[in-house]
Amino acid sequence: MIETQIPMLEQALEQALSVWKVENKPQLISITEKMDAIDPFIFFDRGTKWKGKRIFWSSSQESFFLVGVGEAISIDSNNQDFLQTEEQWKSLLKEASIYNAFQVPGTGPVAFGGGSFDPDKKSTKLWKEFKETQFRIPSYLLTITNGETYVTFNAMVASDEDTVSIRQDMLLAKQYLLAEQKGLPAGPSIVQKEEIASDQWKELVEKATNEIKSGQAKKIVLAREMRVDFEEDASLSSILYQLHESQTNSFIFAFENERDCFLGASPERLVRLQDNELLSTCLAGTAPRGVTREEDEKIGAALLADEKNREEHDFVVQMIRNAVEACCEQVHVPSDPVLYPLRNLQHLYTPVQAVLKKGYSILDVVQRLHPTPALGGLPREESMMFIREFEQLDRGWYGAPIGWMDAYQNGEFAVAIRSALLQGKSASLFAGCGVVKDSEPEAEYQETMIKFTPMLSVLGGS
Numbered sequence: 001m002i003e004t005q006i007p008m009l010e011q012a013l014e015q016a017l018s019v020w021k022v023e024n025k026p027q028l029i030s031i032t033e034k035m036d037a038i039d040p041f042i043f044f045d046r047g048t049k050w051k052g053k054r055i056f057w058s059s060s061q062e063s064f065f066l067v068g069v070g071e072a073i074s075i076d077s078n079n080q081d082f083l084q085t086e087e088q089w090k091s092l093l094k095e096a097s098i099y100n101a102f103q104v105p106g107t108g109p110v111a112f113g114g115g116s117f118d119p120d121k122k123s124t125k126l127w128k129e130f131k132e133t134q135f136r137i138p139s140y141l142l143t144i145t146n147g148e149t150y151v152t153f154n155a156m157v158a159s160d161e162d163t164v165s166i167r168q169d170m171l172l173a174k175q176y177l178l179a180e181q182k183g184l185p186a187g188p189s190i191v192q193k194e195e196i197a198s199d200q201w202k203e204l205v206e207k208a209t210n211e212i213k214s215g216q217a218k219k220i221v222l223a224r225e226m227r228v229d230f231e232e233d234a235s236l237s238s239i240l241y242q243l244h245e246s247q248t249n250s251f252i253f254a255f256e257n258e259r260d261c262f263l264g265a266s267p268e269r270l271v272r273l274q275d276n277e278l279l280s281t282c283l284a285g286t287a288p289r290g291v292t293r294e295e296d297e298k299i300g301a302a303l304l305a306d307e308k309n310r311e312e313h314d315f316v317v318q319m320i321r322n323a324v325e326a327c328c329e330q331v332h333v334p335s336d337p338v339l340y341p342l343r344n345l346q347h348l349y350t351p352v353q354a355v356l357k358k359g360y361s362i363l364d365v366v367q368r369l370h371p372t373p374a375l376g377g378l379p380r381e382e383s384m385m386f387i388r389e390f391e392q393l394d395r396g397w398y399g400a401p402i403g404w405m406d407a408y409q410n411g412e413f414a415v416a417i418r419s420a421l422l423q424g425k426s427a428s429l430f431a432g433c434g435v436v437k438d439s440e441p442e443a444e445y446q447e448t449m450i451k452f453t454p455m456l457s458v459l460g461g462s
């Protein structure tokens with residue numbers, strides 16, 4: 001394998017150097033090859049050597065994995081503007097030396113990242129490692145899709161000297177990352193758990209319902225935090241493996257920044273783009289799962305018929321439809337939601353399909369969609385103002401878009417919910433719910449409790 005890559009690497013280096021000499025700016029080289037099967041969790045675990053710079057993404061419905069280690073380059077911004085990211089991404093790709101004979105979605109140069117939920121809310125030191133917008137092009141990217149495995153090597157070339165270390169890095173890293181390894185380390189176990197200001201949160205739900213009844217807004221999504229401690233630093237690879245095994249119908253994601261890592265198992269797709277076909281999904285309205293099949297079906301039927309949940313859901317559908325119509329054609333939205341079952345709860349779900357108009361990109365759509373009323377509220381401005389002013393929480397990247405895009409206009413973004421910020425021996429978990437005029441604080445509190453469960457259980461809590 002390595003032998004077949006060397007001529008490609010030499011060509012890529014030569015090409016990058018010749019562009020660099022004219023343009024005098026660093027050039028991206030990217031080389032993709034097909035491999036025998038590789039375990040994504042073990043690859044991630046071996047990437048511990050690049051600790052602080054790992055990324056993970058999987059879509060359980062499609063057995064699709066992206067695992068990145070190291071950082072060839074990152075596209076960051078301290079004001080959240082996905083369109084600015086788009087410009088920088090395009091400029092990086094413009095003269096990049098890309099050797100990818102497969103051009104399968106998610107191979108070649110891939111930028112993975114996200115941003116904060118609300119750039120207008122003052123951030124606290126909890127999220128100090130995370131930028132307002134941050135996308136990483138990993139040095140080594142493992143892609144598993146349709147049962148095939150690919151590895152992409154990315155690097156920036158900025159001088160003749162770089163080429164020596166790039167050659168060495170590529171070969172050594174590959175040997176190291178692909179060496180055999182048995183099993184994953186043990187998962188963490190929680191020794192202490194604290195719900196932050198839960199009584200105040202219930203009062204805030206009440207305040208939001210009053211605001212809604214007085215006509216200031218129709219829906220406001222409120223979130224809260226739980227802080228947990230472990231005996232030892234938690235092993236990320238084991239947590240991701242457990243999430244993947246336990247959370248069906250979800251996107252498992254992780255973005256590591258030094259000692260901190262934001263990760264989760266979100267059922268909510270914001271948008272997927274493949275061959276110009278767009279899929280967005282509306283997910284809002286929640287009920288628990290039943291213990292028996294009969295009970296489960298009864299709860300599901302009640303959820304489908306429940307006025308409060310249907311209203312909460314319809315707000316999301318209307319907004320997503322409008323945003324998608326502005327940049328797509330052939331927009332298709334079913335008239336009624338269906339149930340979307342997860343391990344611990346079920347949601348109302350409406351898929352939105354469309355074809356993206358020429359001239360738009362996935363980040364255009366992300367910029368238009370975020371925040372949907374599943375995380376912000378309705379109207380957008382009023383609900384965001386309420387959250388900004390009264391919610392006692394630094395959401396950071398919770399509730400914001402997280403995902404990937406490749407060089408061929410494909411990509412996928414989820415809404416980063418059912419998530420946690422891991423910081424060595426402790427973690428902050430986040431959960432929220434949509435408040436409408438008939439919401440009851442205690443019921444909403446219980447709903448957030450269920451939403452904490454997937455993350456809590458893989459972290460070794462109950």
Ligand SMILES: C=C(O[C@H]1C=CC=C(C(=O)O)[C@@H]1O)C(=O)O
Nearest residue numbers: 284285286374417431432433434
């Ligand atoms: C805000 C969250 O969930 C949203 C997504 C789906 C259903 C929701 C709900 O029914 O309230 C929320 O809008 C969360 O899980 O933290």
